[in-house]
Amino acid sequence: MGDFRWNEFYHDLELEKARRYFFPILLLLLQILFIILFGVHSEYNLRPRYPNGSIIIQSFDEPPERGDVDTFYPMFQDVHVMMFIGFGFLMTFLRRYSFSAVCFNFLIAAFVLEWAIIIRGYVFDWNLSRHVFGVDVQSLIHADFVCAAVLISFGAVLGKTNPAQLIVLALFEVVIQVWNEWIGSTLFCAYDAGESVYVHIFGAYFGLAVAFVLHKADVLESAKEGSSYASDIFSMVGTLFLFCFWPSFNAGTAYGDGRLRAVTNTYISICSSVLCTFILSAFLGKGKKEIIHIQNATLAGGVAVGCVADKNIGLFGAMIIGSLAGTISTVGYKHLLERLKKLHIHDTCGVHNLHGMPGVLSGFAGIVVASMPQRSLYKEGLSEQCFGGGLNRSVRIQAAYQAAAVFLTLGLAIVGGLLTGLFLRLPIFNTPDQDTYFDDSLNWIVPDDFVDAETSAIGKLAKQLKMNMPQLNEEDMPPAEIDDGMHLTIDVPNQQGKIRISLPFMQANEINEINELSRRPSANRHPSSIRSPHSGAHTALSLPPQLSSSTIHKLSPHMTHVARF
Amino acid sequence: MGDFRWNEFYHDLELEKARRYFFPILLLLLQILFIILFGVHSEYNLRPRYPNGSIIIQSFDEPPERGDVDTFYPMFQDVHVMMFIGFGFLMTFLRRYSFSAVCFNFLIAAFVLEWAIIIRGYVFDWNLSRHVFGVDVQSLIHADFVCAAVLISFGAVLGKTNPAQLIVLALFEVVIQVWNEWIGSTLFCAYDAGESVYVHIFGAYFGLAVAFVLHKADVLESAKEGSSYASDIFSMVGTLFLFCFWPSFNAGTAYGDGRLRAVTNTYISICSSVLCTFILSAFLGKGKKEIIHIQNATLAGGVAVGCVADKNIGLFGAMIIGSLAGTISTVGYKHLLERLKKLHIHDTCGVHNLHGMPGVLSGFAGIVVASMPQRSLYKEGLSEQCFGGGLNRSVRIQAAYQAAAVFLTLGLAIVGGLLTGLFLRLPIFNTPDQDTYFDDSLNWIVPDDFVDAETSAIGKLAKQLKMNMPQLNEEDMPPAEIDDGMHLTIDVPNQQGKIRISLPFMQANEINEINELSRRPSANRHPSSIRSPHSGAHTALSLPPQLSSSTIHKLSPHMTHVARF
Amino acid sequence: MGDFRWNEFYHDLELEKARRYFFPILLLLLQILFIILFGVHSEYNLRPRYPNGSIIIQSFDEPPERGDVDTFYPMFQDVHVMMFIGFGFLMTFLRRYSFSAVCFNFLIAAFVLEWAIIIRGYVFDWNLSRHVFGVDVQSLIHADFVCAAVLISFGAVLGKTNPAQLIVLALFEVVIQVWNEWIGSTLFCAYDAGESVYVHIFGAYFGLAVAFVLHKADVLESAKEGSSYASDIFSMVGTLFLFCFWPSFNAGTAYGDGRLRAVTNTYISICSSVLCTFILSAFLGKGKKEIIHIQNATLAGGVAVGCVADKNIGLFGAMIIGSLAGTISTVGYKHLLERLKKLHIHDTCGVHNLHGMPGVLSGFAGIVVASMPQRSLYKEGLSEQCFGGGLNRSVRIQAAYQAAAVFLTLGLAIVGGLLTGLFLRLPIFNTPDQDTYFDDSLNWIVPDDFVDAETSAIGKLAKQLKMNMPQLNEEDMPPAEIDDGMHLTIDVPNQQGKIRISLPFMQANEINEINELSRRPSANRHPSSIRSPHSGAHTALSLPPQLSSSTIHKLSPHMTHVARF
Missing domain, CATH: 1.10.3430.10 (Ammonium transporter AmtB like domains)
Incomplete structure (x- = not known):
């Protein structure tokens, strides 16, 4: 698995x-x-x-x-x-x-x-x-x-x-x-x-x-x-x-x-x-x-x-x-x-x-x-x-x-x-x-503003993930956090350590999109959460333990950098 | 008042x-x-x-x-x-x-x-x-x-x-x-x-x-x-x-x-x-x-x-x-x-x-x-x-x-x-x-990119303000500041402490918009200021002491988070 | 020169x-x-x-x-x-x-x-x-x-x-x-x-x-x-x-x-x-x-x-x-x-x-x-x-x-x-x-979203440069750096000290644009570099020592503030 x-x-x-x-x-x-x-x-x-x-x-x-x-x-x-x-x-x-x-x-x-x-x-x-x-x-x-x-x-x-x-x-x-x-x-x-x-x-x-x-x-x-x-x-x-x-x-x-x-x-x-x-x-x-x-x-x-x-x-x-x-x-x-x-x-x-x-x-x-x-x-x-x-x-x-x-x-x-x-x-x-x-x-060579908005980071991320994460177990998935009200940070553990994925400028509708992802019928899901730094209320974010290519694709608009540590 | x-x-x-x-x-x-x-x-x-x-x-x-x-x-x-x-x-x-x-x-x-x-x-x-x-x-x-x-x-x-x-x-x-x-x-x-x-x-x-x-x-x-x-x-x-x-x-x-x-x-x-x-x-x-x-x-x-x-x-x-x-x-x-x-x-x-x-x-x-x-x-x-x-x-x-x-x-x-x-x-x-x-x-259910651009933070802010700021006096209004050249921060005092409103990515024309607001005929205005971190020159920003619904609406595009402290 | x-x-x-x-x-x-x-x-x-x-x-x-x-x-x-x-x-x-x-x-x-x-x-x-x-x-x-x-x-x-x-x-x-x-x-x-x-x-x-x-x-x-x-x-x-x-x-x-x-x-x-x-x-x-x-x-x-x-x-x-x-x-x-x-x-x-x-x-x-x-x-x-x-x-x-x-x-x-x-x-x-x-x-009075995107900072920068940088030698050019993964910072020395130019939110295609600039036939070029904070790999960024008006123009979309120190 x-x-x-x-x-x-x-x-x-x-x-x-x-x-x-x-x-x-x-x-x-x-x-x-x-x-x-x-x-x-x-x-x-x-x-x-x-x-x-x-x-x-x-x-x-x-x-x-x-x-x-x-x-x-x-x-x-x-x-x-x-x-x-x-x-x-x-x-x-x-x-x-x-x-x-x-x-x-x-x-x-x-x-x-x-x-x-x-x-x-x-x-x-x-x-x-x-x-x-x-x-x-x-x-x-x-x-x-x-x-x-x-x-x-x-x-x-x-x-x-x-x-x-x-x-x-x-x-x-x-x-x-x-x-x-x-x-x-x-x-x-x-x-x-x-x-x-x-x-x-x-x-x-x-x-x-x-x-x-x-x-x-x-x-x-x-x-x-x-x-x-x-x-x-x-x-x-x-x-x-x-x-x-x-x-x-x-x-x-x-x-x-x-x-x-x-x-x-x-x-x-x-x-x-x-x-x-x-x-x-x-x-x-x-x-x-x-x-x-x-x-x-x-x-x-x-x-x-x-x-x-x-x-x-x-x-x-x-x-x-x-x-x-x-x-x-x-x-x-x-x-x-x-x-x-x-x-x-x-x-x-x-x-x-x-x-x-x-x-x-x-x-x-x-x-x-x-x-x-x-x-x-x-x-x-x-x-x-x-x-x-x-x-x-x-x-x-x-x-x-x-x-x-x-x-x-x-x-x-x-x-x-x-x-x-x-x-x-x-x-x-x-x-x-x-x-x-x-x-x-999928079908078109698209202008830069289209590529950058949604796909520029995905290639890098996929490469990193491939090298570092041959296997990923559910229990290893850490909760996602909004660290400063402007970034959502997820630390994904792998064999060499962890990969931190930082998703900046998360907006309400984007959080909903990610949550919609989690509502799909899927065998194993790991409920993590986005904590609002000011309200203290939890907004449930559930990421499946396997970051499937479709999930990565969905997250990619929000990724600007991937740090290994 | x-x-x-x-x-x-x-x-x-x-x-x-x-x-x-x-x-x-x-x-x-x-x-x-x-x-x-x-x-x-x-x-x-x-x-x-x-x-x-x-x-x-x-x-x-x-x-x-x-x-x-x-x-x-x-x-x-x-x-x-x-x-x-x-x-x-x-x-x-x-x-x-x-x-x-x-x-x-x-x-x-x-x-x-x-x-x-x-x-x-x-x-x-x-x-x-x-x-x-x-x-x-x-x-x-x-x-x-x-x-x-x-x-x-x-x-x-x-x-x-x-x-x-x-x-x-x-x-x-x-x-x-x-x-x-x-x-x-x-x-x-x-x-x-x-x-x-x-x-x-x-x-x-x-x-x-x-x-x-x-x-x-x-x-x-x-x-x-x-x-x-x-x-x-x-x-x-x-x-x-x-x-x-x-x-x-x-x-x-x-x-x-x-x-x-x-x-x-x-x-x-x-x-x-x-x-x-x-x-x-x-x-x-x-x-x-x-x-x-x-x-x-x-x-x-x-x-x-x-x-x-x-x-x-x-x-x-x-x-x-x-x-x-x-x-x-x-x-x-x-x-x-x-x-x-x-x-x-x-x-x-x-x-x-x-x-x-x-x-x-x-x-x-x-x-x-x-x-x-x-x-x-x-x-x-x-x-x-x-x-x-x-x-x-x-x-x-x-x-x-x-x-x-x-x-x-x-x-x-x-x-x-x-x-x-x-x-x-x-x-x-x-x-x-x-x-x-x-x-x-006002008239349409609008797409996310329209909502998010201008109204996503307003709901939260209005709620916060309602809970925390039943009354707000002119003398309590602190000056607005550009803290890092990229955010305008206003600390609004209230009964439980202060609310910090942070307006990121302020651009010249947006500052003008806010200043235009302040030029409207209004009984009580509190002159605050935006200080340019590099020039030292003051650009007058005058916010009325009552953040009226229209002001909040106007500011809302620029707000990303509201911190209480 | x-x-x-x-x-x-x-x-x-x-x-x-x-x-x-x-x-x-x-x-x-x-x-x-x-x-x-x-x-x-x-x-x-x-x-x-x-x-x-x-x-x-x-x-x-x-x-x-x-x-x-x-x-x-x-x-x-x-x-x-x-x-x-x-x-x-x-x-x-x-x-x-x-x-x-x-x-x-x-x-x-x-x-x-x-x-x-x-x-x-x-x-x-x-x-x-x-x-x-x-x-x-x-x-x-x-x-x-x-x-x-x-x-x-x-x-x-x-x-x-x-x-x-x-x-x-x-x-x-x-x-x-x-x-x-x-x-x-x-x-x-x-x-x-x-x-x-x-x-x-x-x-x-x-x-x-x-x-x-x-x-x-x-x-x-x-x-x-x-x-x-x-x-x-x-x-x-x-x-x-x-x-x-x-x-x-x-x-x-x-x-x-x-x-x-x-x-x-x-x-x-x-x-x-x-x-x-x-x-x-x-x-x-x-x-x-x-x-x-x-x-x-x-x-x-x-x-x-x-x-x-x-x-x-x-x-x-x-x-x-x-x-x-x-x-x-x-x-x-x-x-x-x-x-x-x-x-x-x-x-x-x-x-x-x-x-x-x-x-x-x-x-x-x-x-x-x-x-x-x-x-x-x-x-x-x-x-x-x-x-x-x-x-x-x-x-x-x-x-x-x-x-x-x-x-x-x-x-x-x-x-x-x-x-x-x-x-x-x-x-x-x-x-x-x-x-x-x-x-x-060049030909039109353009709306704010056009001006701001590309030209708002250029006026300020040009003014600063004119005051501070009558002469600029190649050896004085420091390398450009991505300081936090989100900004490209270049410290430009001049007679009174240095000017720091900070270019936020650099995207892949924009880096390419700047590098294309450097490939133009020009007598004196100073190779600096952008260091990716996570990969350690160098992406060559070559800025000519004279920031010509065309270079400034090209950089201007990315500049938000200019600090003198």
Whole structure:
């Protein structure tokens, strides 16, 4: 007992390095594959040519021609900004994982855009006679929608996965998402203008299923899962761009009157969810609001109105939906997030609250509206291909297929997520562990102010410990002391004498972090204590007898020097 | 004397908590009211239907039909970003109030968008026969304009109001702003393409009037009103989006040739104000520029050209206006801001310099241009309803009504602001005081790095002081000393002995902050001193004998431990 | 020897102050000149008028009329955001130069927009009969393109120039860039939809030539050229907006099918460069990625596809180009940046890697595509005026002129840059030196947290040194010591005794900075040392015997007090 297992530690280190090359090699092979597929099967979806002199009257009520740039481009760009700036910055809220949040979001989004154009090309736009799929601005905006689903799933596993896992997650999720949407929209003919079902429900529950399978208990003990003042403000950049451009997301593929309704419904619904988020956050916080609610739950109105955004639900209906969404989302962030952790679902960004529940609400709204044909105008979206009667489908059948689309989506998302998660547990992937959860230094060469703050002393300490402390028994652990109100000093005995570890400038929250460490389920713990020099009261500090690498990592921010004596 | 009045302190604390529930309840009631009003009176403003096969030729010179999405949507989105990202981040410059700045901006904007659609619906778009108002993209962009007025007013009272006050301010201001604009544009027929009069003048002077009524002397003593390096850069995010999208603001409702002129005039005018801001800032700073000028005065050209943005003023005229605006705005930030404080007008964001004076300049430009009919083309904007001759109005009458609109706006803004301010002083509202001005911790659950920096020691200290120092006399106050060049130590005597308060790492600016404290009008002060250990020179530090809660709050950032001996 | 030359120091200080007024005076004179030129020669480029009732059929394949707002406005706004937010924030990565980066970017961009409209008006749009040039949205978007060239050059000299130099650089560069583009596009008729040749190649090599001429060896010794965690995240704001809006840059002036191709080619090319940047960064970093690659090289695909963006290169071709660009750009950042420094080319932002090499790649792609007439469709861009056969130009001639345009651009950029650089070395300009490179405090009144961190102690120390140390000999220099593991103490002898300089909280990277100082070529150095109190190992610290102002500046962040004894 008490063995540090340094050999294993270094062995793992070597393995981890080897595994890291897995990511660039995998990505390189996929990029080569994508280039080949684009080369063989893609073409520009140019506007159809008409004989010279012919005047084409485009009716306001008809869908714009494929190949048209101007009609869709401004909304496409808004949605594009939502993916890269919106989602990217929304996820920077973790104070030590901002590089990874914004950059992996960038990577995944760019990867998915390529992959989604290909898969949607094969599934939706395949030209049977010419063996190609066309690409135009509508393809690009749809690829961005697929991308949203994957980024939502990314939110659920943020900080607990490595880039290779994220690439494979995206690879699988895109295929399942596209097939699910194809069945739902082409066979079930379930409308979903803002993709609340096919994107938000799918992305959220796929991500939660992956998070469930990848769950390891030590994630709950990580001291790095928290925000800083600056990282919370960066996150607001994401929130506000998502807020502003959400009408473009929900109206992105609409036209005619539906486009006006999609814009105005989304606008008023998301404003309602902003107000209800502030109301609930202030209520639940007894006056004090939490910025995590404002960063996230404010947007729930955009999700929840999505499925019926272009329908004649009235601004009244949109406000009701948005208000409900803001309310349940805020309550979810306040109360559900912690409870899900007990079910082994650690949802880093709370996608269940922002995308999952509001998405289900939206699916439900879709069913309700389907039963009101003068509001749903569902016949406009039907084709001969639709199950349940083709163009002559009844109101009830439409409502049933709206429900079927929701359940199919939930099912495929959860099953797909579970299987993907199992695949991501293969030994070839190197999941982060407690030391490296929510920590950029695992993946990035970080600036000095990041290194110095947290890791400069750890190397020295680990070296010292390795030389001096092959074995450390519980009874040898001395109590920790605050010697002068500004340092916490622990004398760790070893074979050659003792090592004194001095942790200066301990602050209340840091002591709590260390104590949280001690509350983890661990066989042997040695209760030591921090004595406040002025109050005489004891604050329990329990350090496990083996200073595991994760403990050292946690302590390292506070260490400035290590003295041997 | 010297009594800490802890009972009162705790009584106030209870009251404050009770008052905080006022905000969510008020907001909830208003949101319910808004939902009802939308439900009863709103409808989508869909494009008119024409018989099948009819070809409608839309002339380039005519205003686009209501219900049209594509013509207005891109500019609407730009304006939307200006409200939420532009104004929101512009106001994050306060280093300890960034959460509140960006989030309350978010709240107010979302609230005003709902309320403004309703009020403008009743006042501008009411369908007398069908008892509804229609909503389309033009409604949304106009709601954003109303929103700008309220956010400008918010800038004047930033950091000195609580959310409940802000909601009531917005509730009142929207009604007055909409009526003022209706009178000015429909009866006076005073043109104002970029809303410089109806939005910028109105918002600025309304806000300044509220700030005047709410003024308390202790705001001038707050040590928290300052920026940090990061908060100033966040603020530039706001500045640059406002800059980029200002042409969309001024051209947002224009069409035909007026739209081209509005875009190009605004573009060149705001560029000119950027250059003149740099010129003036470098002149006035003797080479060194101030970033507050760049954050704000650079935008004055957008405000100042607004009233005549779509007129034939020539790029020459636009440049003159922009240059003047940048100049007076920069001079205002340098010299006027402090002088207004002596008149009991504390203008946190300097809205008088960015919106007030440039707005008046714009109104004046409107009068001048009105006298040149070939430039103002004022007849295009006339209707039978216009005062002073209807469609046959003369040039002089037009100029007179341009002036009348400015004075009406100034009058209604100031009177409305004064009355609103008086209402906001009702005891039901809990205005922040010196302790909590410009401080997020009043309203937010803040991250650890914010709490620890400023408030972690205060709780302990307050407890100690309460137990040990029921009374503290002036003569008992010992001098403060810098004991080792790195700590300021004050021994505070009490009944059981003394309490030593040690303030480490005192920096020049912090000493100044504490000294500023001592300059406040207070009956009993005890002059102590900081002795520089190396120079021997005394830097006066005067601590009042009663360590009031505000003093403790101010000192708290510097306290790390409190020793009793 | 050892003389501090305080007289000279103060003389220089006076001169520098005088020189600073040069900037506002120069800018004022130029703004007045611009107002006059706009007043005399500009007019709105309004849409042509047709007789009432005439129906104009605008063919999809024809270029839109001048004066049209709606076709170009959304893409213009995207490009506008790229200039101000994109470039502005991309350059904030320097931890102590963020104000200057974003604000000088703002200044230069606004200045160039005015100047470029004028110069392009004279060169491209001059109406010979009416002696005016017209301004419309197309003029504005072209001015933004010119602006991009100057901002790229700014990236090469970032942190090493003052505002007066930047204004003169912009003044010269715009003229040369516009003439070069006129020759290339009007006479050579070399296509370049995304301005990769005329803007990216030109801007990069112009900037590198200026950097070469302005090079001073001491820039390599500056300790301030580095990023912080927050400044790197701010930089990502710029990266992501540049990424999102690059399709608008490359398609900004295209129409018809070319517009669709420009959008989709750019979209897929820039996604490919994102993936290849991640691949290469992970490979080269042995698993760990560098955020500087993600900030920059990800965008190389947008540059490299530019020249042929609207051509029928297929998505396959676009992906190949983007992949190559991301690869060479990342390798450039990793390996070329340091090598160029040895050739006296210090390229702060690495514009050679992001704009230079990918631009040349794009020019090469343009030559290759020109040889495939069914892909280049080059005849669409020909006119009677074209060299080499006018409208009947052969494929080979087109390829030759594509190459000629690249070489002309390279030549004019380098010669123009060298001459501009020589002009900028005139004594009237006050180039920063080692003390003030990459430091905002040279140009800005900075917030307290910036001042205190680095400069608060320097004033006191300089004063002390001046009084006490007129001469300081090498042999008098004592070794520096870390006395308690937390302070570095140096006792500097002088005529009245000694001065003890105490540098607390020395961190590993700071010791390295100080040691880097000592490695600079200097006649007399005194090797002292820092002794680690716990390891006994010596870390060499070499302080030069004369504490030059630059050394003092470098040490100043660490000094808290100076004791005389």
